Amino acid sequence: MENLQKQLIITGATGMVGEGVLHEAIHSPFVSQILVVNRKPCGVQHPKVKEYLLTDFLKPEAMRDAIKGYDACLFCLGVSSVGMKPDEYKQKTYDLTLGFAKVLHEENPHMSFSYISGAGTDSTEQGRLAWARVKGKTENDLRKMGFGDYYSFRPAMIRPTPGLKNALSFYKYISWIFPILKFVAPHTACTLQELGHAMLESSIFGSPTKTVEGNDILALAKQMRARL
Template sequence: MNVLLFGASGMLGGGVLRECLLTPDVERVVSIGRSALPNSDAKLVQRVRPNFAVDASEISDDDLRNVDACFFCLGVSASGMSEEKYTALTFGLTMAAAERLARLSPQATFVYVSGAGADSSEQGSSMWARVRGKTENALLRLSFKRVHVLRPAIIQPLNNAVSKTDSYRILYKALGPLLTIGRKLFPSRILSTEVIGQAMLQIARSGAPVSVLNAAAIYDVSLSNGKSGLQR
């Protein structure tokens, strides 16, 4: 499986990258990001594109061909951001990459990480939820083999996955023990970066029962990843 990964330098994207590199049926991971990663795995191909957030043409067509799965984990916080800017960085950037990929690798499965509370009606009062819903809807109309949207809620970073946002890092560190207990008690509500990565890989292999997956559905798919015999 050839995987294209956006957002590998972030908390969730880093966790997804780890699962890809550990999985035998993933042969190659092309990571597109603005800065280099510390990883040096033989499977990993890094494409450092400092300005691709504002100019998606920096991404080479060659990196968008022969892709079996694209995991789009790139995202920004809407806090303090205007709707215009948030839309450009969330809807605009995602669609610029996805539309090109759909033309060059229509056989690919596209998995987009959104968030619990995204507004599919695009009419609600929450700005970030409207923009996320608009992005989800547009992606689901593209001509990929499959498109699936993940809407996780509470995520626990594992295996040294770290948020790039200072306040989130502090919060995750403080809540770490509680998240561990909560995940054991409510595994389908509090997901880990590991579980989400495994679910994304299984979706790439076999799809999922629904197009938009909440936390419980993500967890259920991750369990089938282990049953496939391809997890590690």
């Protein structure tokens, strides 16, 4: 098993998705070390985890020395477009992500990069929804960057992992929908644990599926569970 262990970088661990993915990475026998890159401390203490505080993600050059030698990045940092001006959303989604990825690629060109996008992302960059076009352009340009491997994850509804602290508040009002979706349209809903397992499966063992939609998330998570 030792030769299968990977060293990961995880962003967004002060948010719901990043915290959940970090939780799964900590408990994975296939992960030996995790560098959490955050604006502020995530509060997680574990022998596997180191933390680097990057106060301005639009200026990622400061992190160069800290990120050398890692095998994969699970990029879970993101913002909602609700109430945000288009230029600001583009800056905090496209500009921030591509700038961060550029520095990562320069220091670790052979690493795997996994990006949390979202269901409905517009790969053509031509649709009517601005957020979907921005996400699509982000995915497309990350794919062109030349990482050793690249994945776009497009979850729809995510059920938070019980016991974690960063679940978005509105989830407690809509949690009743989750079992209904799992029954009538399983591909539209996954647990945060399933998403974490899917990201670990592709980052550590690889996958031919590079744009990871709902059904793909469930299939990759099942593969990871079979390994544990």
